[in-house]
Amino acid sequence: MSISGSPVQTVAPQFDNRPRIYGRLSKPQLHDALRKMILIRRFEESAEEAYMRGLIHGTMHLSIGQEASAVGSCLPLDDRDYITSTHRGHGHCIAKGAEVNRMFAEFFGKEDGYCKGRGGSMHIADPTRGNLGANGIVGGGIPIAVGAALAAKKQGRDSVVIAFFGDGANNEGAFHEGLNMASIWKLPVIFVCENNNYGMSTSTERSTAVRDVATRAAAYAMPGVVVDGNRLADVADASFEAVERARRGLGPTLIENKTYRIRGHSRSDRNRYRTKEEIASWQARDPILQLEAELTEFGLLTSDEANALRASVETEIAEAIEFAKTSPSPHVENLTRDVYSN
């Protein structure tokens, strides 16, 4: 994949038929990526179950089926880098290194939660690791990412920022204004559109004038890349390239990960706008199963190793839920704590 030239490119496999990522990452790193995807899946399934049992209130937006996009995009990042996330942000959070015990504690509204029980599922953040937060406002994180990149540039740091957002967000003004500023100031931002084909019930076909969101990159003179968002290797390849470009001071990239959300939009979705067949066709392309198959095919994973990964995820989830249950609840006297710094 080259950077310049036509605005939309598709990630092409290398001549040895393996995506570049296999030359870049070691086997333990690949296992770690797979484990993170499984952790995201099991975290969300367990949260869903706890919600159904009445242990969690409010609502939540599950990213089941989109794990490759979260993990693959964050693979090139480390703690000096930032992300901004969305209402569907559990995966981004875990991919950026959040601990699931503190995430569960947040869901349970407890003091040990990432937001001390004040934010809930839609606002999990971990600024110590560069996660500037999920967001309840569609598109809200996009200009914030641009701002973080501006700060990094002004301070001479080589940090980069990934702004995650959905296909729905690409019709908000914040998207267009944010991309333009990132481009004119050549800021180290990677705009990652997770195109799951719907903003709530509205398909991209009905909401968006262009077929590929990535073509909008042309309007802001930056590269736009369309990626199979359910294939970890492709997502990671595109992200590595964009991150390197950003670190070299060459400015932003717009990446569009084509993916699909298997669950409803939120807890109250009746799925009236799509068919069971459509959902099933995407379930058949499950990103976790695909990665397992691919690693196995390339001789990088045995079934014993896969089972061990899954078992360790189960232990982590069970311990995290226990941690969350026993964490203290906030005191009502502290209702207005943290509105201001002092």
Next chain:
Amino acid sequence: MSTAIEAETAPDAGVRELSYAQALQEAMAIAMEADSRVFLMGEDIGVYGGAFQVTGDLVHRFGEDRVMDTPISELGGAGVAVGAAMAGMRPIYEFQFSDFATLAMEQIVNQAAKIRYMLGGSVSVPLVMRFPAGSGTGAAAQHSQSLEAWLAHVPGLKVVQPSTPHDAKGLLLAAIEDPDPVMIFEHKLLYKMKGPVPEGHYTVPIGKAEIRRPGRDVTIVANAIMVHRALEAAERLAARGIEAEVIDLRSLRPIDTATIIDSVKRTSRLICVYEGVKTLGIGAEISATIAESDAFDYLDCPIVRLGGAECPLPYNPELEKAAVPQTDTIFAAVSDMLANRI
């Protein structure tokens, strides 16, 4: 003037029990049947039926041309509604949550509210905007606000806030027929509440408060869900020999000062109960109305305001409850106020 919420509807008309959401939907259907200029815009109001199922299956009755799903573009969507209204249509624009009014403030405040006056009265903007508002659903800081006082601060807008299914239908029909922009705030916790609603067309006048319960000892002025909490508190107070008069504000702009002033002259005591943030809110306006009127001389004790806490709405359910007035809070405040009455 009626004395109870139920007694308000004419006994003869075909009166059924409808939910608040159904009553709103019926108002829109009646208006769309009667007037081909009326059409609906909003996010996921078509086949999804709206985030709170207010538009429900209207898309099947009236088609996608009159029940238009918009992209997630609040600023643009609000502006399109303004333009359509100026050019002869009667748009009803649904915000998915009232919090997203913040994205559209430009069009609401700078355009819709001012165009008629700025242009010397040569054109009107007959549009309706609907805002699902309020806390109590565990949706946290960006999906729980009560911003009605913001918009009520703007001359050129009218702002109404029905508390019953009856008024929801009547005020929405009045809003649709009004030649100027009307903002209707709908409390999310009221959508499922049922109450008597007459069949067919009727309106509730914009700018008229309603006495929901007569009483001699104290006037409680409340809006939206607070009307119901005030009525519950009043029942409990009655058992203690305290007769509270409960006024349902219903309209914030124009505000019905006459009904409030008259009531305070009879009761000599005033409590304002509202969910929006206490400081610089609705309570300040009502208190000042009394301070500036001849009712001031009738006051037996200081006015009390019960409003939302000075913080964003928290996720944790106990904190969330503590952040807005509850029945117990109102009961305690009135009890305190009357503890040493002579």
